Structures are given as structure tokens and as C-alpha cells.
């Protein structure tokens with residue numbers, strides 16, 4: 274069963290062998306043929322092969338589905354009062370996470386599952402067809418494992434973040450908490466996760482603790498990624514490169530040597546910028562041109578979490594990244610799609626090419642540039658994920674083969 278999509282005034286493929294030959298591989302008057310959950314053909318409409326059915330999109334623009342490589346979706350409660358206080362002049366400190374930890378521990382499974390479902394649905398409606406999510410609001414063996422088990426129903430990109438902050442009951446015994454994370458917590462969580470992550474920053478974990486935890490995760494079969502450089506410059510970015518992490522996230526504060534290290538590791542370690550966090554904490558914007566001009570691979574992600582960035586909107590992140598972080602519109606779109614795929618080491622998403630997953634977004638606009646040009650406007654008209662139109666909340670759960 275094949276479907277031919279036409280009526281695409283501007284088709285962004287992220288395949289430089291297509292169309293205008295830029296990184297976005299833009300095809301004018303494009304067409305896509307979908308077979309099952311994969312793309313069977315991409316190119317100009319006049320050359321398109323026949324298909325079993327046809328969909329005319331009415332001269333819309335089409336982009337690859339967004340790949341959100343950084344989110345924290347398993348939690349209970351919300352922190353709008355903290356946001357309001359911060360916007361009234363208080364500074365952000367990592368300790369606010371404790372509020373969400375307490376609410377998450379107290380919540381039952383169905384409350385957490387319902388919250389995940391809502392956010393996963395919100396992401397999908399906003400055009401995100403692949404997302405990562407982390408644990409990190411349980412901070413006990415049972416609560417971290419529960420978060421990963423619940424998240425696994427929605428995405429294969431699950432990340433063990435037991436080292437989000439040191440929980441209050443270990444405040445006077447940091448080493449004891451690190452031992453717990455690398456010991457029983459890792460043992461319980463590694464089978465439920467693909468990635469291991471640490472918040473390596475002021476008020477969270479130092480670089481030695483981070484190295485210990487990431488190496489324990491790697492020994493347990495997980496691939497490292499890292500939060501670093503959000504609140505201050507440190508050795509976290511260099512550590513991420515040294516350990517071959519898939520991504521180092523935030524990078525708001527990065528030394529020239531950090532940027533150079535990321536550029537040298539462009540095939541291995543992605544620099545993921547999270548404009549929602551700067552926006553929501555009223556922090557200094559990182560200048561993306563430093564990373565892009567040096568040759569680093571850059572991703573954009575939402576960092577969706579109830580404290581420092583409660584947005585699930587990649588369109589919003591693109592608009593802010595262009596306006597305040599000096600991405601060009603083309604760089605921002607690439608980073609939110611193909612860049613996110615690289616940050617998750619996925620070669621089946623982020624690019625519209627033959628054999629890739631049929632994950633794409635139909636924009637109610639003549640060009641992807643409108644994502645930044647018309648900020649805050651709901652331009653995502655339709656989302657196709659795995660070859661199927663995604664228009665119902667229950668679509669957000671991943672389909673698993675039943676044994």
C-alpha cells in the first residue's frame with residue numbers, strides 16, 4: 274500500500290543530494306511516496322511514480338518531523354509559582370528540582386502515566402515525531418526504575434538521570450548518594466534505559482562525580498549524554514567529549530577550548546542548545562554562531578520540564594533560537610530535526626529520504642522560515658508519524674510487536 278503526497282510548495286528533506294543542494298535539501302513543488310511506515314520515494318512532483326492513493330496537501334510546506342533529544346516528562350505537580358517568583362526578580366537555582374521530586378514520589382503510577390500521555394500528545398501535535406525523556410525526579414531505586422518503566426511505553430529513547438540532584442535525605446552524604454546511583458540504582462535502571470545522563474553543574478554534581486557515574490553507566494551498557502555548562506563554565510563539556518558522549522546539553526557557558534573540543538568531535542558528540550531554559554530562567558543567551566562557525570554539530574531541543582523550561586514546542590524553540598541565539602532559520606530547522614537525530618544517534622529519522630521513517634510535518638505556511646517569522650502561531654497543520662496521520666491522543670504510545 275503506497276500513498277503519494279503532492280501539493281508541497283516547499284519540501285525540506287535534510288538531504289543535500291536533493292533540490293537546492295543545501296543542508297536542508299529543499300525541493301520546490303515536491304512529492305513524497307510513503308509505503309508502510311517508510312519513505313519509498315522523494316523528489317519533484319513531475320517525476321513522482323504512481324501510488325495506490327494520493328493526498329494533495331494544497332501547496333503547504335513539509336519538513337521532517339522534529340526530533341526532541343532532551344526532555345524530562347515523568348513528573349507530578351507544576352511550578353508556576355516558582356516561575357512567577359523568578360520573573361519577579363529571583364534567580365534560578367538547581368534546588369527547585371526538590372519540589373518536583375517530592376510531588377513525583379508521592380504520585381501514583383496512573384498520575385505519572387497520565388502526565389506523560391498529555392505531554393507526549395502535546396509534543397506530537399506540535400510536530401515532534403521522536404522524543405527522548407529522562408528519569409530524575411524519583412531519586413530512589415524504586416522511583417527511578419518506575420519513571421523509566423512508564424516512559425518506555427512512549428519512547429525507546431529513555432535516559433537514566435538518577436544523578437539529577439543529590440536528594441535532600443543525602444544532603445550530608447553526597448558520596449553515599451553517588452554509591453547508590455552507581456550501585457543498586459544503576460542495576461535496576463540500566464535494563465530500562467538506553468542512555469545515562471548527569472546534571473554536571475553548580476548545585477548538582479561535580480566533574481569527578483559525573484565521571485564516576487557516566488563510567489558506571491557505560492559499564493552497564495548505557496551510552497552517555499550530559500547536562501553541562503547551564504549555570505557556569507566547568508569541565509563537563511570536555512568530559513563529555515573525552516567519554517564520547519552522544520550529546521552535551523545546554524552549553525550556555527562554554528570556553529573557547531570547549532567549543533574547539535566539540536568541533537573536533539563533531540562526528541561523535543553533539544552540542545545541544547536548549548533555548549527554553551534561557552527563556553524561562555531569564556539567563557544569558559549562548560551565541561550559536563560560536564558552535565556552528567567552529568564546525569560543531571548542533572541540535573535544538575525543548576528541555577521540557579516543570580521547572581526551568583516548561584515548553585513542548587519545537588516551533589517556539591526555533592523562533593527563540595533564531596531571534597536570540599543567532600541561528601539562521603535554516604540552521605535552526607536542521608538542528609531541531611537532523612541535529613536531534615544525531616544527538617540520539619538515529620539514522621532512521623530527521624531526514625526525508627528513501628528508507629527512512631515516514632515522519633513529517635505539514636506546515637500551514639509557504640516556507641519553514643515562518644516557524645521563526647511567525648512566532649507563537651500554530652503552523653503545524655498535520656503530522657504524519659510512521660506513515661500514519663497522527664490526530665488522536667492514543668497515537669502517542671509506541672507500537673510494540675507482541676511476542
Ligand SMILES: [Zn+2]
Nearest residue numbers: 343345500576
Ligand atoms: Zn535537562
